[in-house]
Amino acid sequence: MAEIDARLAAIAERFAAQAGEAATEIAAALDRKDWSELARLSHSLAGRAGMFGYAAIGEAARRVEEAVDAKLSTDTIASLAQDLLVRMAELNRA
Numbered sequence: 001m002a003e004i005d006a007r008l009a010a011i012a013e014r015f016a017a018q019a020g021e022a023a024t025e026i027a028a029a030l031d032r033k034d035w036s037e038l039a040r041l042s043h044s045l046a047g048r049a050g051m052f053g054y055a056a057i058g059e060a061a062r063r064v065e066e067a068v069d070a071k072l073s074t075d076t077i078a079s080l081a082q083d084l085l086v087r088m089a090e091l092n093r094a
Contacts, residue, residue, distance in 0.1 A: 012052040016091055019057075023088040026064075030081045038081065039068040045084075057091065060084040 022045055029038040042065040049058035064080045 009064075015048055015052045015054070019088045019091050023085050024089075026081060027085060031079060033074065033076070035068045038077070039065045042068070042081075042084070054091065057084070057087050060087050 006032040020035050023040065026038065026041050026045070029035075029041060046058045046065060047060035049055070049061060060080070060083055064077065067077045067080050
């Protein structure tokens with residue numbers, strides 16, 4: 001059991017370490033207004049974040065994906081994406 005916990009902790013640490021790269025990709029998609037890419041990245045992030053206990057990041061990513069899918073305004077999508085990026089930056093500072 002301890003070995004499994006150690007492996008899960010290592011995977012969660014890797015997720016946190018890779019958050020910077022994911023944030024860069026999300027910010028680039030947002031800058032390009034590449035909504036399909038933003039939705040894809042957000043969907044992927046939501047699933048991974050939830051698996052490793054980062055519920056706030058997972059929920060923020062889900063909101064971005066849903067906003068893109070619902071074709072909400074550019075301002076709304078940008079605001080939600082910025083919130084996601086802030087949460088990801090906080091993860092890197094922790």
